[in-house]
Amino acid sequence: MKLKGxxxxxxxxxxxxxxxxxxxLNTSDPAELAKHxxxxxxxxxxxxxxxxxxxxxxxxxxxxxxREHAPISIKASGASAVIARSFARIFYRNSFNMGxxxxxxxxxxxxxxxxxxxxxDMESGLLRNETKRKEYRIVPVPPFMxxxxxxxxxxxxxxxxxxxx
Amino acid sequence: MGMxxxxxxxxxxxxxxxxxxxxLILAKVDLALGNDVTSPIAIDAVRKxxxxxxxxREKIALVPDHFAPNKDIKSAGQMKMMREFAREYGIVNYFxxxxxxxxxxxxxxxxxxxxxDLVIGADSHTCTYGAxxxxxxxxxxxxxxxxxxSGEVWLKVPSTLRIVLxxxxxxxxxxxxxxxxxxxxxxxxxxxxxxxxYAGDGLASLPMAWRFTISNMAIEAGAKNxxxxxxxxxxxxxxxxxxxxxxxxxxxxxxxxxxxMGVDLSxxxxxxxxxxxxxxxxxLSQVGNVPVDQVVVGSCTNGRIEDLRSAASVLxxxxxxxxxxxxxxxxxxxxxxxxxxxxxxxVFVTAxxxxxxxxxxPCLGGHMGVLAKGExxxxxxxxxxxxxxxxxxxxxxxxxxxxxxxxxxLGRIGSPDExx
Ligand code: SF4
Numbered sequence: 001m002k003l004k005g006x007x008x009x010x011x012x013x014x015x016x017x018x019x020x021x022x023x024x025l026n027t028s029d030p031a032e033l034a035k036h037x038x039x040x041x042x043x044x045x046x047x048x049x050x051x052x053x054x055x056x057x058x059x060x061x062x063x064x065x066x067r068e069h070a071p072i073s074i075k076a077s078g079a080s081a082v083i084a085r086s087f088a089r090i091f092y093r094n095s096f097n098m099g100x101x102x103x104x105x106x107x108x109x110x111x112x113x114x115x116x117x118x119x120x121d122m123e124s125g126l127l128r129n130e131t132k133r134k135e136y137r138i139v140p141v142p143p144f145m146x147x148x149x150x151x152x153x154x155x156x157x158x159x160x161x162x163x164x165x
Numbered sequence: 166m167g168m169x170x171x172x173x174x175x176x177x178x179x180x181x182x183x184x185x186x187x188x189l190i191l192a193k194v195d196l197a198l199g200n201d202v203t204s205p206i207a208i209d210a211v212r213k214x215x216x217x218x219x220x221x222r223e224k225i226a227l228v229p230d231h232f233a234p235n236k237d238i239k240s241a242g243q244m245k246m247m248r249e250f251a252r253e254y255g256i257v258n259y260f261x262x263x264x265x266x267x268x269x270x271x272x273x274x275x276x277x278x279x280x281x282d283l284v285i286g287a288d289s290h291t292c293t294y295g296a297x298x299x300x301x302x303x304x305x306x307x308x309x310x311x312x313x314x315s316g317e318v319w320l321k322v323p324s325t326l327r328i329v330l331x332x333x334x335x336x337x338x339x340x341x342x343x344x345x346x347x348x349x350x351x352x353x354x355x356x357x358x359x360x361x362x363y364a365g366d367g368l369a370s371l372p373m374a375w376r377f378t379i380s381n382m383a384i385e386a387g388a389k390n391x392x393x394x395x396x397x398x399x400x401x402x403x404x405x406x407x408x409x410x411x412x413x414x415x416x417x418x419x420x421x422x423x424x425x426m427g428v429d430l431s432x433x434x435x436x437x438x439x440x441x442x443x444x445x446x447x448x449l450s451q452v453g454n455v456p457v458d459q460v461v462v463g464s465c466t467n468g469r470i471e472d473l474r475s476a477a478s479v480l481x482x483x484x485x486x487x488x489x490x491x492x493x494x495x496x497x498x499x500x501x502x503x504x505x506x507x508x509x510x511x512v513f514v515t516a517x518x519x520x521x522x523x524x525x526x527p528c529l530g531g532h533m534g535v536l537a538k539g540e541x542x543x544x545x546x547x548x549x550x551x552x553x554x555x556x557x558x559x560x561x562x563x564x565x566x567x568x569x570x571x572x573x574x575l576g577r578i579g580s581p582d583e584x585x
Contacts, residue, residue: 013353013442017550021557022529026232026239028206040557060354060387064550065529066289068206068305089358089389090289094305145189154319158311159214 001122003080003101005052008038008045009114012058016070016091019062025069030076037073051078054120056112058084062091071100081120083127083138085109096145097154103127108136167417169325170392171360174300174414178283186324186423194224196277197312198286200268201229205243206306207287208250211313219254220316226258226277227251228268231525236532266497266523269293269381269465274497276406280395281414285309285318290465290547292383295361295392296376298399298414302390323389324423325360330367332431337449337581339475340375341467341545341565344382345436347428349446357387359423362416364394367430373402374471381466382547385443437543437578438563441551449568452578456488459542460573461554462566463494463521464528467545470500470507472566477512479570479581484517486576491518492534494526518573530554536561543572 018040020033027033038045038055055074061084062070071094074082081101095102101122108127112118116131120138127136151157168176168183176184178192199207204227211219219225227247232240251259258277265271269290272278282299284291289303304318312318328347348355361383363376371379376393383391393399395413403411434448462468462476473495485491493513495501501523504510513520527534528546536542536555542562544554549561562578571581 015548015550017529017548017553021552022202022231022531023535025202025531026237026243028209028243040552060357063353063387064289064548066203066287066291066303066305068203068287068307072206086354086357088354088387090303090305090384093308097305097307097311148319154307154311155210155214158315158317159216162216162315 002119003052004119005050005054005080007054007056007112007114007116007118008049009112010041010055010057013060013063014041014057015064016062016067017064019070020067020073025067028069030072033069033073034076037077046077049077049079052080053078054118055079055082056109057082058109059086061087063088066090068094068098071095071098075100083109096148099153103138105136105138166421167419169360169420169422170298170362170394170414170416171300171323171325171390173416174281174283175320175322184322186322188322189319190322191317191319192283193316194285194312194318195282196224196226196284197309198226198228198268198272198284198288198291199309200231200288201233201240201243201247202231203287203306203309205246207310207313208246210307210310216314219256219313222255223257224316225256225313226272227256228260228265228271229262230265230267231529232531233265233524234262234522264498267465267468267525270468270496273297274406274499276408279407279409279411280399280403281412285312289384290381292388292390293377293381293465295380295383295390296373297403298393298395300390300392303384321358323358323360325362326356327422327425328361328363329365329425329427330363330430331365331427332367332429333370334430334433337435337567338433339565339567340371340378342433342436343428343430344379345438345443345446345563346433348382348386348443349436351386353385353442353444354387356383359388361386361388361391368393368396370430372471373398374469377469378466382443385547435565435568435580437568438549440549440560440562443547443549443563449580455562455578456541456576457543457572457578458489458540459534459536460489460491460569461494461527461534461542461544461546462569463496464525464546465496466547467566468494468496468500470503472545473500473504473509476566476570477509479567480516480574481512483574483584485573488576489573491573492521492527493518494521495523497523527554543569543578545569
């Protein structure tokens with residue numbers, strides 16, 4: 001799978017309270033959540049993001065609450081993936097469980113500016129900054145996670161195992 | 166080679182002799198938890214898959230606490246969805262308003278989490294139960310759905326950061342200060358993907374309530390869990406409450422730790438975390454003049470009876486400052502009742518503070534105490550992120566209940582020693 005879009009750049013420790021503020025958690029409707037994605041740090045994001053764009057951030061992206069609303073709102077906003085120096089652990093597992101690709105690429109993050117055109121080839125594990133004409137290797141997905149992704153997410157995996165019993 | 170507490174519990178629940186940090190395992194859960202914010206997504210998933218039965222009706226807990234009592238029509242809908250699911254699927258541990266509390270205080274107090282357990286919850290502060298020498302960690306709603314169906318969860322075995330506590334804490338220092346100090350030192354990702362395991366002779370002066378506070382904020386250092394060894398205090402708590410039998414787990418003498426740090430409790434001052442990250446800590450003496458509009462005592466971090474006693478000991482016979490609104494949230498109905506019996510409620514109300522029914526309410530800027538633009542609060546909660554308690558331009562400072570209560574009287578952040 002190939003992903004392509006421009007970069008929206010943020011700093012370190014972007015927490016789930018700014019990805020989707022708790023005041024909007026009285027719903028789990030993806031379209032509704034997408035409207036408020038990143039609202040408290042970037043009022044422009046939700047209105048201007050184009051399908052395929054990337055969220056690019058520093059260390060510990062997605063720290064804070066376990067709300068799956070965070071990756072849901074990012075996915076529903078149209079972003080194709082998140083690229084960060086590192087991820088908070090619950091955000092990491094939530095993203096996998098629901099099929100939002102995330103990549104750890106510290107060096108790439110440092111060299112990406114807001115608006116750069118990026119592309120990712122998930123099979124070959126290659127990230128290209130088209131604007132800056134630079135290429136980076138991205139951390140490969142662990143085999144167990146690949147199994148989850150291949151099964152179509154955690155729930156399909158679980159229900160397949162259940163039927164097998 | 167030996168195993169840490171976390172490795173031992175994970176190995177046992179994965180049906181293995183041993184596990185190594187970094188390994189991915191499929192483990193059996195003793196309890197899976199959801200609340201009114203996270204379980205609707207999980208419930209939807211279970212229903213969509215056409216699953217008619219959960220793996221074990223007694224090993225699931227559903228607690229409406231974030232927006233409970235129903236804050237608006239949408240949250241009423243989410244609460245209704247939980248209630249109906251609980252009834253239809255025969256979930257034994259569903260806690261209705263009037264019988265509920267904040268999940269992470271309620272479940273161990275109800276004896277539903279016991280030492281040696283493996284517990285997952287669709288809430289990041291599920292790590293609280295590490296205080297009981299259990300492995301517990303926060304997951305997402307999809308994980309909760311999978312666990313409700315299969316009774317299992319996938320986990321990556323974390324490496325362990327060992328924290329050795331020594332000495333005795335001084336005046337006004339509580340569990341909250343120990344964990345704020347640690348987070349201030351290592352940062353909000355200082356223990357990312359790791360287990361925090363406590364040890365040392367300082368443990369002897371840590372009551373269970375403080376241990377719950379310390380484990381509760383493991384996630385604020387990025388950790389997967391924060392676990393305490395089993396000792397006399399754990400034994401007394403578990404014997405009084407546990408609804409199941411349990412097996413005591415101990416770390417091996419030759420366990421391998423990724424890193425070790427020491428904390429001298431006797432050198433600690435009360436700590437205050439400045440906006441907008443829990444790692445922005447300062448000792449109380451260096452806070453300076455910080456006026457506050459609102460003071461909140463409560464939450465899964467500091468809403469226990471010991472916390473209310475601490476706040477009340479400062480407030481007794483005093484008045485909340487004219488310019489301050491003080492809100493007190495006991496974490497469960499049992500604590501509410503106990504506060505009433507001990508006369509704490511009277512202390513709070515006479516001092517001019519509001520005393521509320523148990524809810525997460527203001528902790529997440531949900532309801533019952535949301536901050537306006539430019540307002541500042543000091544709270545005994547665990548997060549001070551941008552907009553956490555309301556308007557994105559409001560501020561939250563974190564502290565222990567005694568400091569919060571003193572600040573309510575002073576109208577600015579300060580120590581009980583400053584009140585005459
Ligand atoms: S009290 Fe606050 S931190 Fe604890 S579960 Fe409720 S919202 Fe989360």
